[in-house]
Amino acid sequence: MLAFIIRRIAQSLLVMLVVAAVSFSLFRFVGDPISSMVGQEATMADREALREALGLNDPFLVQFARFVGNALQGNFGISYRLQQPVMELILSRLPATLELALISGIAAFAFGVTLGVYTALNRRGWISSGIMTVSLIGVSLPTFLIGVLLIWVFAVELQWLPSFGRGEVVGIGDWWRTGLLTESGRRSIILPAITLGLYQMTLIMRLVRAEMLEVLRTDYIKFARARGLSNRAVHFGHALKNTLVPVITITGLQLGSIIAFSIITETVFQWPGVGALFIRSVQFVDVPVMAAYLMMIALIFVVINLIVDLLYYAVDPRLRVERGSARH
Amino acid sequence: MAEPLLSVRDLVVEFPTRRGTLRAIDRVSFDLKEGEVLGMVGESGAGKSITGAAIIGLIEPPGRIAGGEVRLRGERIDNLPPDRMRRVRGRRIGKVFQDPLTSLNPLYTVARQLTETIRTHLDVNEKEARRRAIALLDRVGIPAAARRIDDYPHHFSGGMRQRVVIALALCAEPELVIADEPTTALDVSVQAQIIDVLKEICAERGAAVMLITHDMGVIAETADRVAVLYAGRLAEIGPVRDVIKEAEHPYTAGLMGSIPTLTQTSDRLVQIPGSMPRLNAIPTGCAFNPRCTKVFDRCRVERPDPIDRGSGRQVACWLYDRAEARHD
Numbered sequence: 001m002l003a004f005i006i007r008r009i010a011q012s013l014l015v016m017l018v019v020a021a022v023s024f025s026l027f028r029f030v031g032d033p034i035s036s037m038v039g040q041e042a043t044m045a046d047r048e049a050l051r052e053a054l055g056l057n058d059p060f061l062v063q064f065a066r067f068v069g070n071a072l073q074g075n076f077g078i079s080y081r082l083q084q085p086v087m088e089l090i091l092s093r094l095p096a097t098l099e100l101a102l103i104s105g106i107a108a109f110a111f112g113v114t115l116g117v118y119t120a121l122n123r124r125g126w127i128s129s130g131i132m133t134v135s136l137i138g139v140s141l142p143t144f145l146i147g148v149l150l151i152w153v154f155a156v157e158l159q160w161l162p163s164f165g166r167g168e169v170v171g172i173g174d175w176w177r178t179g180l181l182t183e184s185g186r187r188s189i190i191l192p193a194i195t196l197g198l199y200q201m202t203l204i205m206r207l208v209r210a211e212m213l214e215v216l217r218t219d220y221i222k223f224a225r226a227r228g229l230s231n232r233a234v235h236f237g238h239a240l241k242n243t244l245v246p247v248i249t250i251t252g253l254q255l256g257s258i259i260a261f262s263i264i265t266e267t268v269f270q271w272p273g274v275g276a277l278f279i280r281s282v283q284f285v286d287v288p289v290m291a292a293y294l295m296m297i298a299l300i301f302v303v304i305n306l307i308v309d310l311l312y313y314a315v316d317p318r319l320r321v322e323r324g325s326a327r328h
Numbered sequence: 329m330a331e332p333l334l335s336v337r338d339l340v341v342e343f344p345t346r347r348g349t350l351r352a353i354d355r356v357s358f359d360l361k362e363g364e365v366l367g368m369v370g371e372s373g374a375g376k377s378i379t380g381a382a383i384i385g386l387i388e389p390p391g392r393i394a395g396g397e398v399r400l401r402g403e404r405i406d407n408l409p410p411d412r413m414r415r416v417r418g419r420r421i422g423k424v425f426q427d428p429l430t431s432l433n434p435l436y437t438v439a440r441q442l443t444e445t446i447r448t449h450l451d452v453n454e455k456e457a458r459r460r461a462i463a464l465l466d467r468v469g470i471p472a473a474a475r476r477i478d479d480y481p482h483h484f485s486g487g488m489r490q491r492v493v494i495a496l497a498l499c500a501e502p503e504l505v506i507a508d509e510p511t512t513a514l515d516v517s518v519q520a521q522i523i524d525v526l527k528e529i530c531a532e533r534g535a536a537v538m539l540i541t542h543d544m545g546v547i548a549e550t551a552d553r554v555a556v557l558y559a560g561r562l563a564e565i566g567p568v569r570d571v572i573k574e575a576e577h578p579y580t581a582g583l584m585g586s587i588p589t590l591t592q593t594s595d596r597l598v599q600i601p602g603s604m605p606r607l608n609a610i611p612t613g614c615a616f617n618p619r620c621t622k623v624f625d626r627c628r629v630e631r632p633d634p635i636d637r638g639s640g641r642q643v644a645c646w647l648y649d650r651a652e653a654r655h656d
Binding site: 218219220222223224225226227228229230231233237238241242245315316317318 | 384386414415416417418419422423425427430431432433434435436437444445448449480482493496497500
């Protein structure tokens with residue numbers, strides 16, 4: 001078990017190093033940052049001085065080592081565009097993204113599993129057919145279109161919910177500013193959370209349904225029925241837990257992509273999170289922010305993967321290898 | 329004669345398919361006395377397992393019981409509402425499945441699966457259920473049962489798992505146990521042990537056994553009576569000794585002839601020409617007529633019903649009809 005964790009952490013570090021290399025390459029291949037930082041009338045001497053000050057004249061490996069060393073200390077340099085430390089910028093916007101991602105992730109999982117189980121157990125009912133048809137729309141509509149549709153219906157026509165922003169925020173601790181504790185904050189998160197989570201929900205729902213149907217055909221479910229266990233015990237005690245084993249992996253990875261792909265939702269709803277920050281940075285070739293964002297997303301994926309692997313252990317006793325298999 | 333424990337009368341099981349309805353079981357009747365072991369033999373697809381599934385009310389839809397009746401101690405159980413039938417399963421009729429590797433839920437300990445079943449049917453607390461579970465595991469021959477009970481199924485070998493399955497089928501003290509090829513998936517070396525355990529423990533508890541198998545050797549050593557199925561119909565039923573010594577139905581005779589014995593002197597085993605018909609192409613008259621060596625005109629036209637031959641034997645063959653005997 002411990003060896004497994006250490007091995008996984010070593011793999012994770014390797015992944016992070018590769019991502020760092022890719023992020024760092026951005027500095028060298030995405031245009032010349034100097035020209036976007038200085039004004040039109042800056043002299044060649046000024047530019048050269050700035051280039052020297054930023055260390056852009058050093059050899060590749062020296063620059064890369066410096067980048068990794070700084071990154072380990074949480075230092076990703078100064079944003080070219082906003083002239084603030086990148087780490088500070090990202091941390092100030094991370095709570096907005098994480099709150100949005102968590103709310104929509106939890107909702108997607110809860111509704112996805114519920115609807116998936118329902119449609120699997122009532123396979124031939126017309127409600128299930130309805131849900132399955134609607135879920136096709138959820139899978140095939142692009143995120144921005146869902147967002148715009150929601151804004152049109154609930155913000156413009158019905159005027160029930162705000163169409164942009166995060167509402168009122170209050171601080172918790174040093175840097176976390178939350179919108180979940182205020183009325184307007186909670187109202188503001190509903191539409192973006194639905195937009196971000198709808199696709200994930202339909203995906204989880206279809207996966208749960210397929211897995212559940214598979215599990216219901218297995219011998220141990222037939223044997224559980226033959227022992228006269230109640231439908232409730234068979235479906236929710238025996239079938240659901242077996243269904244969730246593969247679903248956990250997908251959901252974990254989906255949580256990663258919810259955070260990574262919140263860019264579009266944040267843009268549509270002008271949500272002040274890291275996704276919106278990233279889009280602005282791309283427009284301004286703000287390489288330090290882009291590199292830090294890439295590293296952050298990679299870190300989130302790696303951490304989630306690790307958690308998913310550990311969850312597997314909690315759910316599936318067959319993976320607890322230290323006890324040995326098939327003892328007599 | 330006392331009322332039989334189980335009475336199956338003119339049972340018909342049908343599976344609707346796109347190309348018409350298939351009759352998997354066609355007017356099968358037999359009785360099972362209290363504490364008796366009835367062997368049920370036949371080739372694959374003869375309807376042995378489906379008969380078992382029909383008795384316990386677990387035929388996979390769209391298959392259904394299309395006719396006849398099943399009585400347990402005189403009470404009809406083939407048309408019970410689902411919730412009442414559920415309380416018959418496990419409690420009054422237990423079932424042992426074929427493959428011990430797939431019939432236990434991999435995510436729960438043996439203890440949990442046993443106590444759950446016991447507490448579903450019997451009014452005992454968790455502690456008492458666990459005590460009974462340990463005693464039962466001990467009885468089916470699991471060494472160190474008190475410790476092993478908290479293991480997961482994958483910690484047990486195939487033979488041990490089948491012992492656990494037997495314990496699960498018997499834990500609510502049923503009056504009848506349907507064992508569907510309980511040794512087919514096991515090593516030859518443990519097959520005899522499993523059959524012995526099953527037979528002993530059922531005898532101790534006075535439970536009758538319906539032993540489904542295609543292994544005539546197992547039947548000869550274990551069963552009191554044997555029923556031979558062919559293409560969903562009952563060919564012959566009677567005390568094991570009589571049927572083995574002197575098979576009356578030409579199909580049974582062919583089956584017996586195909587078993588090698590140590591005393592046999594001939595070089596070749598007898599082989600029944602041809603193969604069992606598909607369910608959608610059963611010939612008119614006797615289902616066995618195209619393969620029968622003693623076939624005559626009537627067999628191709630009229631279907632024989634089981635004919636009483638005395639001492640509990642019945643044979644579905646025109647050879648034994650009194651009218652035909654006169655013709656000879």
